Amino acid sequence: xxxxxxxxxxxxxxxxxxxxxxxxxxxxxxxxxxxxxxxxxxxxxxxxxxxxxxxxxxxxxxxxxxxxxxxxxxxxxxxxxxxxxxxxxxxxxxxxxxxxxxxxxxxxxxxxxxxxxxxxxxxxxxxxxxxxxxxxxxxxxxxxxxxxxxxxxxxxxxxxxxxxxxxxx
Ligand code: GNR
Ligand code: NI
Numbered sequence: 001x002x003x004x005x006x007x008x009x010x011x012x013x014x015x016x017x018x019x020x021x022x023x024x025x026x027x028x029x030x031x032x033x034x035x036x037x038x039x040x041x042x043x044x045x046x047x048x049x050x051x052x053x054x055x056x057x058x059x060x061x062x063x064x065x066x067x068x069x070x071x072x073x074x075x076x077x078x079x080x081x082x083x084x085x086x087x088x089x090x091x092x093x094x095x096x097x098x099x100x101x102x103x104x105x106x107x108x109x110x111x112x113x114x115x116x117x118x119x120x121x122x123x124x125x126x127x128x129x130x131x132x133x134x135x136x137x138x139x140x141x142x143x144x145x146x147x148x149x150x151x152x153x154x155x156x157x158x159x160x161x162x163x164x165x166x167x168x169x
Contacts (some may be wrong), residue, residue, distance in 0.1 A: 004038045004052040009142065009159070014093060016055045018048075018138040021074050024116035028058075032072045032114045035060045038065060044092045046130040048137030051093055059134035063127050073119070076111035076135060078104075088127045089143045096162050097155045101146050115153050138151045 007014055021028060031054065039047040039060055046061040046165045061071045083105030090098045109131060113119055123131055131145060144152045 001037050002034050003041045003072075006032055006038065006042060006047075006051050007024070007053055007097065008093050009091075009144075009156075011093075013053055013135070014050060014142060015140040017140045018050055018055045018057045019095075021056050021058060021112075024074075024112070024114065027075070029114050031056075032060065032074075033119050035160050036062075036070055036072070039092075042092050045126075046132040046134045047092065050137040050140070054153065057138050059131070059138065061127065061130050061134065063130060071121075072114050073109065073111040073121075073134075074114060074116075076131070078132070078135065079110050079120075080108040082106040085125070085129070087126065089133060091130065091133070091143055093137075093142065094144065094155075097144075097159050099143065099147055099151065099155060101143050103129055107131060121163060128162060 029068060035047050035052065035058065038052060045063055046059065049056050049058040057075045059073050059076060062069050081104035084102055085105045086100050086102050088098050089101045105128060107128045109121045109123060111119050136142065
């Protein structure tokens with residue numbers, strides 16, 4: 001098992017569109033295990049393969065307080081969505097910045113598990129937010145893309161400032 005390094009904005013590799021997984025082998029299982037280890041080490045609730053520079057349709061999530069409900073989705077696709085919600089989002093690729101984003105309240109997702117078995121999942125609330133956020137990463141999209149240019153620039157300046165402070169500390 002290993003903790004992988006997470007790409008940070010504005011790394012252009014975060015704009016890569018992930019390709020479907022076609023082979024469900026031991027290497028895929030190892031990668032999923034490494035993604036969980038990376039997500040837990042970073043205290044994230046989700047992680048997309050894009051963020052660790054592997055451009056395949058794999059995402060992991062764990063919304064539980066106890067950090068004991070791992071969910072791995074391969075080739076996930078939203079097949080239905082309903083309603084809307086505003087949720088304050090963060091992202092491991094934008095450490096320390098947060099913004100409200102509007103997304104669907106409920107999503108139905110069709111995916112496969114790490115063995116290639118088909119799964120259908122109904123998600124609502126924070127889990128639905130997380131899945132939509134991760135699926136965006138797999139399409140090369142990030143949460144600040146939803147903000148107005150004014151708000152986005154403000155947050156990106158804040159990110160730069162925090163990095164400079166961290167570098168000089
Ligand atoms: O850890 C994370 N927290 C979070 C909070 C609100 C909305 C979405 C997220 S996902 C994020 C981890 C991450 O960057 N996943 O891509
Ligand atoms: Ni993210």
